[in-house]
Amino acid sequence: MKRDTKIRVVSLFIVLAVVVPAVQAALTVDAGGDRTVLAGEPVTILAACSDTEIFDAMNLSASVDWSTGRTEAEIVQDDEQNGTVRATHTYLAAGTYTVTVEVANNATGAVACDTLNVTVAPQTAEVKVVPKTLNQKSNGVMTVFVSIADWLGFAGAGNANVAVSDPSEFRIGNATPERVNFCMKDGGTLILKYRHQDLDLAAGDGNLTVTGAAMTENGTVSVAGTGAVSVINPGNGKGAKFGNGDGHARVALVKEKAKNQKELREEQQRSNGKANGRAP
Missing domain, CATH: 2.60.40.2910 (Immunoglobulin-like)
Known part of the structure; x- marks a missing residue:
C-alpha cells in the first residue's frame, strides 16, 4: 500500500514538469x-x-x-x-x-x-529684405541679402568647407531669383533679386522665408532664413495705399521708390563697412 502511494506521487511530479511551460x-x-x-x-x-x-x-x-x-x-x-x-x-x-x-x-x-x-x-541663414514693402501688382524687383558668412553652425564647419550649391534654387515659396550676385567682401553675401509678381505672399505685415541649400563636406544641407516684409493688398496697389487721386498716387509711388533705393544703398554700404572693419 505504501509503495503504491509513492508511485502516484512521482507520477504527479512528472505530469507537472510536462504541463508547466518554461519561463x-x-x-x-x-x-x-x-x-x-x-x-x-x-x-x-x-x-x-x-x-x-x-x-x-x-x-x-x-x-x-x-x-x-x-x-x-x-x-x-x-x-x-x-x-x-x-x-x-x-x-x-x-x-x-x-x-x-x-x-x-x-x-x-x-x-x-x-x-x-x-x-x-534647416540651418538658419541671416536674411535682409529691401524694400521692406511689397506690392505684388508692381513690376518692381525685391532684393534679398542672404549672409553665408554666418553659416558656421554646422558641427566643425568653417568658411573652407561650407559653400553655396546652387544660389538660383533659393526660393521664396515657388519663386526663384531672377538674378543672383555674390559679395565676398564681408565674408560672403548672396544678393538675390526676385520679381514682385513672382512672389505669392499673404497681404499684411509679416515675414518672408527664403529656403535653399549649402554644400558641406558631408553633403548638401537644408538652409532657411526669414526677413521682415509688409505686403500691400493686391489690387491696383495705388488706391488701396495712396488714395484715389492719380496725382497723389504718382507722388506717393515716387517717394516709395526713392525710399526703396535708399534702403538698398544703405544695406550695400553696411556690407562694405563690415568688409573694411567699420561698424555697420
Missing part, C-alpha cells in the same frame, strides 16, 4: 523621447535595453533604421541585466524621420523594437 526571457528596448536637431549636425541615439537573463553583450546584436538607411549599433553593458544601445547619424535634409531601434538576442531568438521621431530643422 521565456523578456528582452526590451526603450529608444527614448523624440529629438530635434539641425540639418548637417549629428544626432546620437542612446537606447536602454534589458533582459531577464544575465545580460551578455556577446549574444546581443542591435541595429537602427534611420528611415534613410539602416546601420549597426554598439551595445554597452551597464550591469548584469541592462545595457545601452548607441548609434549616431547625420541628416542633411529638413523633415521628420521615424527611427527604429532593434535589439536581438542571438542565443534565445528574442527580438525587441522601439521607435522615436527625429525632427530635422
Whole structure:
C-alpha cells in the first residue's frame, strides 16, 4: 500500500514538469523621447535595453533604421541585466524621420523594437529684405541679402568647407531669383533679386522665408532664413495705399521708390563697412 502511494506521487511530479511551460526571457528596448536637431549636425541615439537573463553583450546584436538607411549599433553593458544601445547619424535634409531601434538576442531568438521621431530643422541663414514693402501688382524687383558668412553652425564647419550649391534654387515659396550676385567682401553675401509678381505672399505685415541649400563636406544641407516684409493688398496697389487721386498716387509711388533705393544703398554700404572693419 505504501509503495503504491509513492508511485502516484512521482507520477504527479512528472505530469507537472510536462504541463508547466518554461519561463521565456523578456528582452526590451526603450529608444527614448523624440529629438530635434539641425540639418548637417549629428544626432546620437542612446537606447536602454534589458533582459531577464544575465545580460551578455556577446549574444546581443542591435541595429537602427534611420528611415534613410539602416546601420549597426554598439551595445554597452551597464550591469548584469541592462545595457545601452548607441548609434549616431547625420541628416542633411529638413523633415521628420521615424527611427527604429532593434535589439536581438542571438542565443534565445528574442527580438525587441522601439521607435522615436527625429525632427530635422534647416540651418538658419541671416536674411535682409529691401524694400521692406511689397506690392505684388508692381513690376518692381525685391532684393534679398542672404549672409553665408554666418553659416558656421554646422558641427566643425568653417568658411573652407561650407559653400553655396546652387544660389538660383533659393526660393521664396515657388519663386526663384531672377538674378543672383555674390559679395565676398564681408565674408560672403548672396544678393538675390526676385520679381514682385513672382512672389505669392499673404497681404499684411509679416515675414518672408527664403529656403535653399549649402554644400558641406558631408553633403548638401537644408538652409532657411526669414526677413521682415509688409505686403500691400493686391489690387491696383495705388488706391488701396495712396488714395484715389492719380496725382497723389504718382507722388506717393515716387517717394516709395526713392525710399526703396535708399534702403538698398544703405544695406550695400553696411556690407562694405563690415568688409573694411567699420561698424555697420
